[in-house]
Amino acid sequence: MTDMVTAALPIDLGSGPFAVTTQGLVRRFGSVRALDGLDLQVPEGAVYVLVGPNGAGKSTLIRTLMGLVRYEAGTVNVLGRNPADLGAEVRAGIGYVPEDYRAGYPWMTVGRLLEHQAVYHPSWDAEYARRLRARYEIDPGRRCHTLSKGQSRRVQLVLALAHRPPLLLLDEPTDGLDHVVRDETLSILSEHLADSTTTVVISTHRVYEVEPLVDHVGVLAAGRLLGQLPRHELHGSLLRYWADVPEGWRGPKELGGRVVQRSGAARAIEWTVWGDRDAVTRGLSQAGAAVREVAPLSVDEAAVALLSGKEAS
Amino acid sequence: MTDSTVGRMPAMKDVWIEQLCVVGLAIRREGALAALALALGSLALVAFARIPVLQAIVDEGDVGEFVFNPGEPPWGFFAVLAALLLPLAVWKGERRFGDTPLWSLPVDHRRHALLKVAAGWVWLMAILGTALVWVTLTVLASGGVLGVDEVRLLIIDPAGAAAGTPGATESVSWTTPWWEWATPFTSATAAYLVASTLMLATARPLFWAAGLWVAGAVVLGVGEVWEIGWIERNIELVAWYVGGDSFNRGVQLPTGWTEGWTLLPTMKLWTALSAIWIGVGLVGVLGASRRPRNQ
Amino acid sequence: MKIRLSQADGRPLYVQIMDAVRSGLVRGSLRPEDPLPSVRDLSSSLRVNPRTVSQAYAELERDGVVQVRHGKGTFVAPGVRPEEKERPRLAREVARRALADASRNGLALADLMVALREVEGGGARGDGRKEDGR
Numbered sequence: 001m002t003d004m005v006t007a008a009l010p011i012d013l014g015s016g017p018f019a020v021t022t023q024g025l026v027r028r029f030g031s032v033r034a035l036d037g038l039d040l041q042v043p044e045g046a047v048y049v050l051v052g053p054n055g056a057g058k059s060t061l062i063r064t065l066m067g068l069v070r071y072e073a074g075t076v077n078v079l080g081r082n083p084a085d086l087g088a089e090v091r092a093g094i095g096y097v098p099e100d101y102r103a104g105y106p107w108m109t110v111g112r113l114l115e116h117q118a119v120y121h122p123s124w125d126a127e128y129a130r131r132l133r134a135r136y137e138i139d140p141g142r143r144c145h146t147l148s149k150g151q152s153r154r155v156q157l158v159l160a161l162a163h164r165p166p167l168l169l170l171d172e173p174t175d176g177l178d179h180v181v182r183d184e185t186l187s188i189l190s191e192h193l194a195d196s197t198t199t200v201v202i203s204t205h206r207v208y209e210v211e212p213l214v215d216h217v218g219v220l221a222a223g224r225l226l227g228q229l230p231r232h233e234l235h236g237s238l239l240r241y242w243a244d245v246p247e248g249w250r251g252p253k254e255l256g257g258r259v260v261q262r263s264g265a266a267r268a269i270e271w272t273v274w275g276d277r278d279a280v281t282r283g284l285s286q287a288g289a290a291v292r293e294v295a296p297l298s299v300d301e302a303a304v305a306l307l308s309g310k311e312a313s
Numbered sequence: 314m315t316d317s318t319v320g321r322m323p324a325m326k327d328v329w330i331e332q333l334c335v336v337g338l339a340i341r342r343e344g345a346l347a348a349l350a351l352a353l354g355s356l357a358l359v360a361f362a363r364i365p366v367l368q369a370i371v372d373e374g375d376v377g378e379f380v381f382n383p384g385e386p387p388w389g390f391f392a393v394l395a396a397l398l399l400p401l402a403v404w405k406g407e408r409r410f411g412d413t414p415l416w417s418l419p420v421d422h423r424r425h426a427l428l429k430v431a432a433g434w435v436w437l438m439a440i441l442g443t444a445l446v447w448v449t450l451t452v453l454a455s456g457g458v459l460g461v462d463e464v465r466l467l468i469i470d471p472a473g474a475a476a477g478t479p480g481a482t483e484s485v486s487w488t489t490p491w492w493e494w495a496t497p498f499t500s501a502t503a504a505y506l507v508a509s510t511l512m513l514a515t516a517r518p519l520f521w522a523a524g525l526w527v528a529g530a531v532v533l534g535v536g537e538v539w540e541i542g543w544i545e546r547n548i549e550l551v552a553w554y555v556g557g558d559s560f561n562r563g564v565q566l567p568t569g570w571t572e573g574w575t576l577l578p579t580m581k582l583w584t585a586l587s588a589i590w591i592g593v594g595l596v597g598v599l600g601a602s603r604r605p606r607n608q
Numbered sequence: 609m610k611i612r613l614s615q616a617d618g619r620p621l622y623v624q625i626m627d628a629v630r631s632g633l634v635r636g637s638l639r640p641e642d643p644l645p646s647v648r649d650l651s652s653s654l655r656v657n658p659r660t661v662s663q664a665y666a667e668l669e670r671d672g673v674v675q676v677r678h679g680k681g682t683f684v685a686p687g688v689r690p691e692e693k694e695r696p697r698l699a700r701e702v703a704r705r706a707l708a709d710a711s712r713n714g715l716a717l718a719d720l721m722v723a724l725r726e727v728e729g730g731g732a733r734g735d736g737r738k739e740d741g742r
Contacts, residue, residue, distance in 0.1 A: 047657055068412050069607045079319050092419035093320035098412050105406035105414060107339065119331040120418045122321045165320050186655035194648035194658040212613070212621060212656040235620060242712065293712040295618045 009219070009227025009238070009274055009306065013041040018077075019167055019199035020065060025074035027060055027223075034060040035071065036223035042201055047193065047213050050203040051303040052220035058203040059099045061220070062171050065201075066096055079167055092121070095160030099171040103155040104144045110155055111140030114162075121163035129162035135184060149176035157185060161192055168200040174209045182209060189213055208300040217299050219306045226306045235296045238305075241271045241280065243289035252287035255280055261305045272297065272305045320419065328420055332432040340402040340436060347395065351444060355451035362455035379457030381448065384493035384578065388448070389556020392441050392497035396504035397522075400512040403433035409606070410516055416606045426602040430509045437505050441498055460489030468564050468573040477567040485577060492580050499587040500554050506594020513601035553578065554586045610637075613654055621656055625664035629673065630698050633690040644674060644682040 020042035027035040034057045042048045050058050063069045065078050067087025083090040104113035118124035136154040153176045174182045218228040257275015273280050281291050361367045465487045473481030511518035536544030552559035564573035611628040632638035651658040665682050668674040675685045710720045
């Protein structure tokens with residue numbers, strides 16, 4: 001038995017303070033709604049991961065926050081400003097790793113590109129940039145067009161981090177990085193978070209790669225948030241229940257929680273439920289199920305559960 | 314949110330200097346090629362003018378003077394050609410309708426685009442100035458003359474001139490005026506601005522340039538076939554402005570063919586054409602810079 | 609101090625860090641007055657958010673296991689008695705996980721107790737060999 005269940009987790013993170021908010025953000029491309037009334041809330045100092053499949057609107061959202069694309073309806077506030085009006089001021093406070101991995105100008109050397117970025121960001125920390133360059137083994141003499149995808153990504157990360165911006169917008173930052181460099185990048189980001197006061201928004205469809213850094217999660221699908229909440233809430237309230245049940249068991253009407261996903265064989269079920277652990281366990285037990293195990297989901301598993309709403313049994 | 318949480322903005326002066334540097338780097342290769350061509354050309358010029366063996370090949374003993382007239386081709390024409398091609402080098406590697414590199418920097422998109430165009434223009438003027446000085450020195454080194462001092466035959470009435478009617482032609486003494494030295498700079502400025510407009514406004518500037526070229530040729534053809542006077546006249550003016558010698562042509566006189574002038578350019582004409590074309594270019598660039606850099 | 613974190617482990621990362629410190633105390637690899645790695649170094653080597661490490665240290669401080677000395681770093685508290693407090697606490701945590709594992713496999717506490725004694729007494733060695741295919 002495999003059911004498709006639509007679900008929505010909370011998306012209200014309270015009163016802030018927020019580094020980034022959008023309200024009812026709408027952006028269409030032709031008849032396609034890339035952003036469909038999006039209410040984003042990124043608390044100050046959070047490491048917020050934006051999870052979603054390709055085409056969910058992640059890049060469009062991040063480019064909107066950068067003031068790079070227009071939007072049709074709603075409001076956007078980034079670092080206290082609307083990027084549509086004050087794009088330059090907003091961009092001054094952002095370290096941006098774009099989806100497009102081509103760094104700088106093809107004809108420019110990497111060293112010159114770093115100098116170029118330093119001119120535009122007066123808070124550039126040249127010593128930090130030098131250390132990052134060394135850790136990433138970036139050759140400043142190389143021309144940008146000779147860089148591989150992974151090398152280019154590393155250059156982009158240095159460009160984004162070295163001016164210690166109050167906001168980092170990282171669009172698929174680990175895309176193209178091999179295992180060792182990805183691991184190094186996580187270490188670099190950990191230290192960056194320890195050394196600098198910054199809010200981070202990471203967009204990715206491979207959340208397991210950055211999961212240990214993350215403290216807030218937004219799940220995006222078809223231009224809408226399916227959920228937006230602190231990671232510890234996700235961890236505490238979105239749980240997977242394994243239970244043994246009598247043959248032909250249908251499940252209770254009222255469970256005290258919202259079923260996100262369910263699957264199972266004839267006498268065993270696996271339900272993913274958003275709700276209070278004790279209440280759900282009680283609900284299942286009273287309906288005749290013997291709950292064997294209750295376990296939290298990783299952010300990755302939670303995203304998969306929310307996005308697919310079903311699972312092979 | 315307090316202001317301290319927002320990153321610091323770059324000073325516009327620093328951005329301007331950086332754009333001058335970056336544009337200089339971007340056009341470095343093209344500039345080096347042009348300099349090489351200029352150097353080889355002038356070397357040849359001096360050699361043919363100064364070395365007797367080579368003189369003999371060109372003049373067969375008749376050593377003429379080399380006259381450098383800034384108001385005649387090919388000087389103005391080369392300046393305009395360079396100005397039309399320069400934006401391709403200035404915007405090299407720039408995703409003009411993308412996210413990066415220019416547009417994700419903390420400068421207003423429109424202002425940034427205009428700064429880059431202006432930086433390219435500064436380089437254009439520097440290149441033309443250097444080229445002019447270089448050519449001037451070459452001409453002097455080869456024993457040539459700067460500017461012309463001659464009598465020109467002004468054709469007032471072409472039909473009357475062929476019939477030998479008195480007053481149909483007029484002999485005018487002509488000395489290169491000072492402003493003719495400036496014409497390559499103004500016409501190149503206008504051409505650069507028009508080409509920059511195409512770069513900023515269109516994703517495929519070469520396609521649009523070709524389209525404009527075809528449209529111009531059609532208008533020219535229509536003007537010639539139906540002998541529409543004002544079209545012919547205006548084409549002549551444009552051709553002169555971009556460095557052509559469109560006022561200068563062969564005329565039939567009772568005594569035979571000779572070189573005559575339909576119009577002797579004046580400073581007023583130059584100023585008016587510059588105002589029109591640079592104005593068109595400026596309006597174009599200012600308008601095109603408003604175009605959103607992303608969809 | 610060696611810490612290994614696991615995403616598969618259902619417990620939050622900060623709890624895993626706390627347990628790693630406790631187990632270091634029980635094993636004796638950490639002793640009173642020993643310095644703990646800085647938040648920056650530990651988060652960097654574990655590739656976790658520094659706040660996670662801060663949270664673990666703050667909870668450990670509340671439990672009296674560590675002391676934060678301003679400007680110097682975090683140290684194991686001088687008065688910590690691993691045998692009295694940390695050992696039983698860690699044992700309870702391990703027992704809780706073992707029970708959960710048993711329950712998942714449909715085993716009762718009694719089954720687990722029997723098996724534990726057998727394994728401890730060497731009774732399961734034969735089974736182990738069979739499983740190894742020797």
